[in-house]
Amino acid sequence: MTTATATTGTPAPAGAVPGGNALAGTRILVRFALRRDRIRLPAWILALLLGTLTTADSFRTLYDGPEDRANAARAADSPAGLATSGPRHYLDDYTFGSMLSHQMLGFTAVLVGLMSVLIVTRHTRAEEETGRAELVRSAVVGRHAHLAAALAVAVLANLALALLLTAGLAGLGPEGVDTAGSLVYGSAHAAAGLVFAAVAAVTVQVTAHTRGASGMALAVVGAAYALRAAGDSGESETLSWLSPIGWVQRSYPYVDDRWWPLLLCLVCAAACAAAGFALSTRRDVGAGLRPQKPGRPAASAALATPFGLALRLHRGMLTGFGAGLFLMGAMYGSILGDAEEMLKDIDQLQEALDRIGGTGVTESFASMVMVVLVVVAAVYVVLATLRPRAEETAGRAEPLLATGLSRARWAGGHLAVAVGGGTLVLLLAGLGFGVAGAASTGDGGLLPALVGAALAYAPALWVTAGAAVVLFGWFPRASQAAWAVPAYAFVVGYLGEILRFPDWTNDLSPFGHVPRLPAADMDWTPLLLLTLVAAGLVWLGLAGFRRRDLETK
Known part of the structure; x- marks a missing residue:
């Protein structure tokens, strides 16, 4: 005895995304990441903001006259001084604004890079290493959702810092610190942060470990600072143009207020982020592109x-x-x-x-x-x-x-x-x-x-x-x-x-x-x-x- 059974297509699970949207669930993951970092991110942003405002205000006390600032410019005009601060062009008119950009922008760009790298690795590789990413992906979550959410949080954090720096410095009021320059100064921080966040989007694909991914990304931050220092202290600035930190310093806030060097940062960030998304399709969840070396047959004593x-x-x-x-x-x-x-x-x-x-x-x-x-x-x-x-x-x-x-x-x-x-x-x-x-x-x-x-x-x-x-x-x-x-x-x-x-x-x-x-x-x-x-x-x-x-x- 045979029975003919009419079959129909298996109904799609509730909430399935037609076409397998690779970014499905990104918005929810962004909200979740912001909820988890509700203390961490404000602490980072406020520390960078207050450190900058305190330094800018202290310059008015330390260098209260044009002669004091001229003396500071002459003292900084040495290879060692330029290596620890920035390009010589800032010294041409050493107002409070140019002094702030010269002495602080390279240093704070490193800190912003550190913040951005930790954001991306925390919400991508750390999630995979602990097994939470695999659990989340068993729901209706696209393959690229975790990385997209991490980059989105990094973007929001850097934009918030840029806006607060712009408003805070513009309202501070020392000589040479105007609104236009403050906008470039704040945007320079965001541009540097986006580059290093995108670099972390690549390094989290390479290794299966959070510390390894963070270490590689931070090594790039250190190399960028070293290239900038070597270029600014020498006769040629070629090496500085190989560094994102060199790019943001050459936006010259409060001096020339140039925007085009920041576009280089955006192009670099977009290229690195695209590479991160492409590389993520070439590995399994929880694994890295770099194969792990086989361990010894027996552990050492x-x-x-x-x-x-x-x-x-x-x-x-x-x-x-x-x-x-x-x-x-x-x-x-x-x-x-x-x-x-x-x-x-x-x-x-x-x-x-x-x-x-x-x-x-x-x-x-x-x-x-x-x-x-x-x-x-x-x-x-x-x-x-x-x-x-x-x-x-x-x-x-x-x-x-x-x-x-x-x-x-x-x-x-x-x-x-x-x-x-x-x-x-x-x-x-x-x-x-x-x-x-x-x-x-x-x-x-x-x-x-x-x-x-x-x-x-x-x-x-x-x-x-x-x-x-x-x-x-x-x-x-x-x-x-x-x-x-x-x-x-x-x-x-x-x-x-x-x-x-x-x-x-x-x-x-x-x-x-x-x-x-x-x-x-x-x-x-x-x-x-x-x-x-x-x-x-x-x-x-x-x-x-x-x-x-x-x-x-």
Whole structure:
């Protein structure tokens, strides 16, 4: 017996998108990303905005007369000065506006690039690495929706920053800071941010790991800054035209107000974004274009220990920070020989250096610059100390701790790498600072002096790690508050000297208790006390971690 059954086409699932729209669900993912970053993005934007406005306002105090600005322009007109600031054309008419663009635009473009890279990697590669992207794509979500949403959030963040910078600077009112120039200045930040966001759209296709994608994109940011510095300090500007940071600086806000260099940024961003979308079709979800190397048949003996495993996980970031701080120290050291000439006519900076003390301008200036290097090292320490939190939330800590490995030994391995690595990058920063400083001044004694000055801040770094451990152990959801320590240290330790903050504000930072070598005399007492405080904080944090519940998946 046979039965004829009439068949009809299988009904499409509810909500199916005809033609397989590759961007389906992008708008919802954008809203979701903005919801997740409701604290992170405003913090980034406000920090960049307030930093720029504070600096612009401080220029009116530091350089209150045309003669002061002319002296500052002459001091900056050297290869080392131009490498750390920008093109020489800004010096032709050194108003407050051109001074702001000259001294700040290249630096803040790096920070905007960092913000943009982290936005894209957080909402693309991190989603795939944790498995959330695959879950989301099982619904009606197009293949390109995640990348399109991440780029859209980056665009919105950069546009918001550009508008706030334009309005804030135009309303500030110093000489030479007009509305037209402020619009170009704000747009230059957005243009730089879009380029590096698009670069991240490519790097997230290459590797299967978030840190690898971020590292490659940030390496491009560093290379762009290095090309710009090399081009501006030399006779030819060819190298600067190979860098997006060089492009935005050559928009010359408050000087020529040129828009066409920003169009180069938009073309580059569009090309990189298109490449990112094209490359995403050539790989599987969760995988990268670069094939992973097969591992060894058996793990090495070092990987069987908590410290060895932690060192393996941290080695890329440790290498990057070590190389970056060595180069950063060398860059600052190269201008030590010109420090006295650069600063002799700037009364506010002279007063700040006098408060630091020392036998000369070189030692005092080196002590002030050392704070910047130390804060960057503190950034590494916070990142490394909070790595266990990332391992916990990703679900990788639970299988390890289900074995005979204790919580204290597991977290202690990461902490040892953070503390030891932080001390190592301090050493490299002091070494780069000392080698270049000794070469620029002709004083070989600066090498051991600056290396010792950098290492003197190690106990303060350990306190920073201890504070992060306490937050991780007792208040894991508030772990990101550990970033307040390096941020506060930079504000009061560097800007506070120039803006004359009260002395008690510096006492609230662990870095404020370190002797300001090489300008000051060595005092071992505060360093021993900081070491004891760091040990107490670490013990307290690990005690909290042993007591609280582990976040599981």
